[in-house]
Amino acid sequence: MSNAYLAYAAKRLAQAFIVILLAYVFTFVVVSILPGDPITNVLRDPQNGFTEDQIKQIIAAQGLDQPIPVQLWTSLSHFVTGDLGLSMRSNRPVTTLIAEVLPSTLILASAAFAIALLLALTIAYGTQFLPKRFGQGLLRGFPSLFLSVPNFVIGLVLIHVFGFQLGLFRVIAPDSFWATFFAAVALSIPVSARIAEVLIANLDKEAEQEYAAVARGRGLTQTRLFSKHLLKPSSLPVVTVIALAIGELLGGSLITETVFGRTGIGSLVQRSVSTQDLPVLQAVVSLAAVVFVLVNLIADLIYPLLDPRVKLIGGRGRRPTTTDDSATATTAAVTS
Amino acid sequence: MAAQDRLTATLTHAEINAPTPLRPLPLLRVDGLSVSYGPHEVVTNVGFELGRGESLALIGESGSGKSTIARAVLRLLPSGGRATGRVAFEGQDVLGMSERGFRPLRGRAIGFVPQDPANSLNPVRTIGAQAQEAAALLDEPGRAIRKRLILETFAEVGLDNPQRVYDSYPHQLSGGMLQRVLIGLAILPRPALLVADEPTSALDVTIQKRILDLLTRLQHDLKISLLLITHDLAIAAERANSLVVLKDGVIQEAGRTAAVFSSPASAYARKLRADVPALNPDRYAALRDVGFRTLKTGDAATPKIEVSAVTKTFTVDGTTLTATSDLSFTVPAGTTHALVGESGSGKTTAVRLLLGLEQPDIGTISVAGEQITGRSPEALRSAWRHLQLVYQNPFTSLDPTWTVEQLVREPLDRFKIGTRRERDARVREALADVGLGEHLLSRKPAALSGGQRQRVAIARSLVLKPDVIVLDEPTSALDVSVQAGIVEVLLTLQASLGLTYVFVSHDLALVRQLAHTVSVMHRGRIVEHGTAADIFDNPQQPYTKSLLASIPSGVADPANPPHARPRLMAAAE
Numbered sequence: 001m002s003n004a005y006l007a008y009a010a011k012r013l014a015q016a017f018i019v020i021l022l023a024y025v026f027t028f029v030v031v032s033i034l035p036g037d038p039i040t041n042v043l044r045d046p047q048n049g050f051t052e053d054q055i056k057q058i059i060a061a062q063g064l065d066q067p068i069p070v071q072l073w074t075s076l077s078h079f080v081t082g083d084l085g086l087s088m089r090s091n092r093p094v095t096t097l098i099a100e101v102l103p104s105t106l107i108l109a110s111a112a113f114a115i116a117l118l119l120a121l122t123i124a125y126g127t128q129f130l131p132k133r134f135g136q137g138l139l140r141g142f143p144s145l146f147l148s149v150p151n152f153v154i155g156l157v158l159i160h161v162f163g164f165q166l167g168l169f170r171v172i173a174p175d176s177f178w179a180t181f182f183a184a185v186a187l188s189i190p191v192s193a194r195i196a197e198v199l200i201a202n203l204d205k206e207a208e209q210e211y212a213a214v215a216r217g218r219g220l221t222q223t224r225l226f227s228k229h230l231l232k233p234s235s236l237p238v239v240t241v242i243a244l245a246i247g248e249l250l251g252g253s254l255i256t257e258t259v260f261g262r263t264g265i266g267s268l269v270q271r272s273v274s275t276q277d278l279p280v281l282q283a284v285v286s287l288a289a290v291v292f293v294l295v296n297l298i299a300d301l302i303y304p305l306l307d308p309r310v311k312l313i314g315g316r317g318r319r320p321t322t323t324d325d326s327a328t329a330t331t332a333a334v335t336s
Numbered sequence: 337m338a339a340q341d342r343l344t345a346t347l348t349h350a351e352i353n354a355p356t357p358l359r360p361l362p363l364l365r366v367d368g369l370s371v372s373y374g375p376h377e378v379v380t381n382v383g384f385e386l387g388r389g390e391s392l393a394l395i396g397e398s399g400s401g402k403s404t405i406a407r408a409v410l411r412l413l414p415s416g417g418r419a420t421g422r423v424a425f426e427g428q429d430v431l432g433m434s435e436r437g438f439r440p441l442r443g444r445a446i447g448f449v450p451q452d453p454a455n456s457l458n459p460v461r462t463i464g465a466q467a468q469e470a471a472a473l474l475d476e477p478g479r480a481i482r483k484r485l486i487l488e489t490f491a492e493v494g495l496d497n498p499q500r501v502y503d504s505y506p507h508q509l510s511g512g513m514l515q516r517v518l519i520g521l522a523i524l525p526r527p528a529l530l531v532a533d534e535p536t537s538a539l540d541v542t543i544q545k546r547i548l549d550l551l552t553r554l555q556h557d558l559k560i561s562l563l564l565i566t567h568d569l570a571i572a573a574e575r576a577n578s579l580v581v582l583k584d585g586v587i588q589e590a591g592r593t594a595a596v597f598s599s600p601a602s603a604y605a606r607k608l609r610a611d612v613p614a615l616n617p618d619r620y621a622a623l624r625d626v627g628f629r630t631l632k633t634g635d636a637a638t639p640k641i642e643v644s645a646v647t648k649t650f651t652v653d654g655t656t657l658t659a660t661s662d663l664s665f666t667v668p669a670g671t672t673h674a675l676v677g678e679s680g681s682g683k684t685t686a687v688r689l690l691l692g693l694e695q696p697d698i699g700t701i702s703v704a705g706e707q708i709t710g711r712s713p714e715a716l717r718s719a720w721r722h723l724q725l726v727y728q729n730p731f732t733s734l735d736p737t738w739t740v741e742q743l744v745r746e747p748l749d750r751f752k753i754g755t756r757r758e759r760d761a762r763v764r765e766a767l768a769d770v771g772l773g774e775h776l777l778s779r780k781p782a783a784l785s786g787g788q789r790q791r792v793a794i795a796r797s798l799v800l801k802p803d804v805i806v807l808d809e810p811t812s813a814l815d816v817s818v819q820a821g822i823v824e825v826l827l828t829l830q831a832s833l834g835l836t837y838v839f840v841s842h843d844l845a846l847v848r849q850l851a852h853t854v855s856v857m858h859r860g861r862i863v864e865h866g867t868a869a870d871i872f873d874n875p876q877q878p879y880t881k882s883l884l885a886s887i888p889s890g891v892a893d894p895a896n897p898p899h900a901r902p903r904l905m906a907a908a909e
Contacts, residue, residue, distance in 0.1 A: 210456045218408055219442035219443035221439065228461070228465075
């Protein structure tokens with residue numbers, strides 16, 4: 001690993017850290033300036049039965065009478081050390097609440113991601129090598145089809161067919177293997193469509209390149225040509241798409257968890273929103289920011305490893321070359 | 337690697353493909369080959385034979401179908417291409433085979449050297465990884481042994497540091513090195529037939545000569561048959577035993593090189609021969625003499641262009657690169673001065689300095705008595721009325737959304753010259769000067785051929801009635817016959833309008849046809865300077881001599897003739 005790459009990685013890592021902190025500050029500020037005071041609402045709820053003195057004590061103990069910047073600083077310093085505070089509803093640490101539901105969502109999201117990749121690769125491979133008469137055109141229509149069907153419809157259809165008709169899984173046991181599998185399938189379909197779309201377009205482009213013909217002339221089989229030559233350059237733009245698709249997985253898991261009756265981050269968010277449990281919401285939003293930033297960081301770190309032509313910031317620059325693009329500019333300069 | 341080891345390795349290597357018993361049938365026989373894209377037929381009823389160890393050149397201009405024939409033989413036609421007829425390799429019909437049946441022949445029996453080295457290797461994989469694919473065609477199980485064979489082959493094709501090449505990515509090597517790599521990969525499995533599709537068209541002349549010499553040498557040493565595709569008749573005649581001349585997908589003439597080249601029977605072959613600059617240095621002598629007379633009688637004391645002691649350096653990431661160093665030359669009015677050199681010689685920087693697009697570190701440039709150096713952009717504008725540029729690539733230098741009329745008219749509009757009617761008349765006049773009809777006025781560049789586009793570019797520079805035109809490789813993107821037309825237009829304009837040209841080119845043969853004075857550039861310096869006669873008939877510097885020796889003459893090199901007997905590798909080293 002070259003020094004240039006390490007310098008690049010360190011810089012990206014620092015940037016990622018700053019972005020996460022900024023995201024936390026942003027949500028904190030937004031929550032603070034929102035109208036309505038959920039904390040007072042909770043404390044003054046007659047069911048809780050706090051007296052005025054108790055309320056004052058709690059507010060002072062939590063530091064909620066401090067100015068916003070001081071509160072932000074306290075909260076941020078806790079966040080950095082991993083302390084996300086207590087849930088206002090259950091009085092349990094937010095980290096515990098999240099830790100309880102996170103595995104279920106992680107399993108669902110990673111299964112969905114794996115299925116999405118597999119599906120996208122299969123479709124893309126098929127569009128390159130399936131003979132026209134065996135439905136290559138149909139395959140090319142898949143991504144648009146996948147994108148145009150809403151996530152929950154796919155979920156409902158899967159539950160109906162595989163749950164009720166075929167009895168592969170029981171709807172009341174959402175954590176069983178098959179239930180998880182079909183939830184992941186439902187979640188993966190729109191994500192796979194995005195990946196497949198970009199992959200197909202790039203495979204088509206790369207297959208036309210001269211080097212593909214030359215490699216074929218070297219006696220490579222179709223499969224080797226695909227895996228050794230076309231896949232890597234075609235997946236460069238896909239890396240970026242995947243980083244964006246993770247966002248879709250997060251958002252989609254909320255709906256899928258509801259449709260399949262799973263507990264997970266989605267259901268936690270749903271509950272916290274309806275009860276205005278601010279510390280939980282703040283934590284989940286920050287978590288989403290962390291996931292997003294990490295995924296994009298990974299994408300940024302992988303990219304230069306996949307494409308040796310990428311010029312690294314902080315690395316050695318390549319000499320500029322005169323290209324034909326300058327032609328029009330040169331001619332225009334002389335004319336005007 | 338010791339020479340002894342190399343020799344042994346080559347011998348054992350050759351034994352893997354044991355010599356096939358001699359058979360009467362030719363290695364490659366093409367019969368009634370036609371290729372079409374949809375309803376459009378691009379190759380019609382082509383037939384030829386290539387014997388074992390022989391070489392055959394397919395010659396023609398762009399669109400003649402020569403590359404399509406090569407692709408059909410290799411079964412690498414782009415999707416939509418359909419070949420009919422018979423292509424028999426060692427008696428087997430290649431076109432009739434299934435892909436599965438043909439694949440064992442790919443690489444092993446039929447090697448391919450492509451045209452554009454920069455795009456013919458996967459940019460995101462190392463050279464070594466791709467070389468291993470070629471090496472996998474040898475029945476050699478050990479990866480280490482395969483790697484040794486690859487490194488030996490790299491050395492064999494003249495790559496200096498094989499291990500470094502093996503570890504490099506394509507973008508880290510020059511075009512000449514990449515072409516050597518590609519030739520190496522093609523010959524590594526010791527194919528019986530090598531198809532080389534314009535293997536040198538993207539390279540400098542001296543590198544072209546080295547690559548062609550290499551191909552010729554390997555062909556003899558390894559007894560490979562060579563199917564060479566080229567647009568250059570001189571190269572073909574120099575390198576091949578037989579020639580096939582093509583036009584619009586139809587064979588115009590075919591036969592042994594000596595016969596076709598020295599006494600072409602078809603009108604097209606005669607025209608092709610007449611258009612090759614290397615074979616006709618004095619084709620435009622009458623037109624060029626106008627400039628020579630000016631040179632003799634003219635007032636040399638006040639030259640049109642005066643470049644004195646110009647040095648320009650660029651700093652890239654802390655490294656200082658000297659683009660031009662102590663550049664000096666003068667050009668008398670009404671003559672052509674040629675700046676000759678290979679890539680990286682500083683020609684392009686010289687052009688930019690001349691036009692005032694770059695400012696030199698030291699030195700001065702004046703054109704038509706006006707100082708170009710040290711001017712503000714506004715002040716340069718007035719100089720550009722007398723000083724115009726024709727760029728090398730007419731496919732990128734014209735705005736594709738403009739019509740010919742708009743393109744040619746733009747300079748007049750920008751400089752606010754004449755009334756509307758006068759501008760219209762001037763545009764038509766400029767088009768007529770370059771031999772284009774008024775019916776093209778409303779066309780867009782996409783609807784024009786390469787030659788027409790370059791004529792539009794010339795008309796655009798002419799429309800301001802400049803004194804000086806800088807021609808930056810104006811024909812390098814064009815076919816020979818189109819190039820001949822452009823050269824004729826340029827010389828006619830010079831003879832009638834007294835224009836002064838600075839002609840930048842890497843093509844010495846072309847320079848010989850039209851230049852009056854020549855500066856040979858090498859690594860940013862002028863290494864030799866003189867009249868065309870001095871440079872071409874009595875070169876002094878070794879670099880100039882090597883450039884001149886690289887011009888394909890159409891005559892086989894006596895040291896390396898295409899019909900020479902096969903020799904051992906050691907003899908050639």
